[in-house]
Amino acid sequence: MNLKLNSIQSPSDPVWFFVTACLEEAFPVAERRSSESLAALFNHSEMTCQVILLDDTPIGVFNTWDLSLFRYIEHFAIVPSLRGKGFGKRVLHDYVRQVPPPVILEVEPPISTIAQRRIQFYENEEFVLCPNAYCQPAYDACKKQVTLQLMEYGNRLLPDRFDQVVDLLYQKVYQAHK
Secondary structure: OOEEEEEOOOOOOOOHHHHHHHHHHHOOHHHOOOHHHHHHHHHOOOEEEEEEEEOOEEEEEEEEEEOOOOEEEEEEEEOHHHOOOOHHHHHHHHHHHHOOOOEEEEEOOOOOHHHHHHHHHHHOOOEEEOOOOEEEOOOOOOOOOEEEEEEEEOOOOOOOOHHHHHHHHHHHHOOOOO
């Protein structure tokens, strides 16, 4: 089985519908962009929208940002029928070993079983949960901010440079201000 990431260049890509449907299934409305907002980012050089392919069949989405201080995983999802089969682990493992650390991502606080399992998934790949309070800004005026936590692979920035990381996320990814 061949597992690979394929960059999406525009909303006219044949897998665009899969990408938006996968994100809608995997993330609550407040934790994802509208398809129009995501499409507008294709002209943004720091953001990469990728589909995860298994033998040329789309099975997930992996959206990342290459920021000056770190790499940021904005969205990472595998279709429900293939979760728990090791595909996500392989994608994440390969990614963090191919890009220079650190790598930052957001997770829900460990207050539910599913959130605890998700955090454990990332900890198994050597990510560390940052204890600092963090709110993901609203993606647009119709959505609310979300209480989340940051995790880091590479253990170079958090928690010591937490404010700098948050400022960069707010400015570049969310176009918001603290």
